[in-house]
Amino acid sequence: MSVYHKPDSAAHPYKDPAPLPASVPQVQELGTTSAPLKSAAFFIGAYCKDYNDDFMLCKGENRDPAHCLKEGRRVTRCAQDLITKMRENCLQEFDKHWNCLELHNQEYNHCRKPERALNKCMFEKLGLIKTIPGSPEGKTPIHEVKNPVYTGVQK
């Protein structure tokens, strides 16, 4: 018989061993950790805009996980594509930036130097620009400010 294990006091987290049904096409999960994702976030937003919007509109129709599997696969494939391209073209800058984020509490404002190098490389090689929607018009966007008030933490 099955026994109930309290999830909060169980020795091992419960893992469902059943694989995805064969009727659903398999897609390689991205598997990227938080810092590289945060480093690449604005480029994912720029590069995969169509797929992301499509997916979110689909989710708006229906929250059921089964409803948007196709759009979701497209989103993941697009992100995969972008990360691969980033690694091919700007590996050094990318690594530097996400390592910096990892070491600085994942705050963008503590890692402007590697970020600028990465942004420059991404623009030159892939033509992707980091834009923050909703920033006040006519002002320098926060990631390009030369002398910010909030800089790194004193050590």
Added chain:
Amino acid sequence: MPPPGGFQEIRYKRNLPFRGPSGAVILAGVTAVCAFGFYRLGLGNLEKRELQRERVWSRIYLVPLLLAEGDRDAYRRQQAALEREKEIMKDVPGWEAGKSVYHNPKYRPAESIVVL
């Protein structure tokens, strides 16, 4: 009779040494420092707002990706639970596995109890 050359001058002026800038100057200085500080504070507040915007948008851009991955996993678990239910309830006639208890087609997430 006075001595030749006259008497010594009478020292009647007060002899007070210079004891730092006057109150007005200190007040002006403090005001200036405070004004500069508040100016920086204002700049910092504006900047903080933009940093928060940047942080929020970096997350918003990742939402579809994370949601898609989570959805695939949720779907996999759903299907597995359905299979289990079918297996357990196969002897009960008229049992519909995975049938909602609500008369509403709206999607509801499954109850989060895990039975091992």
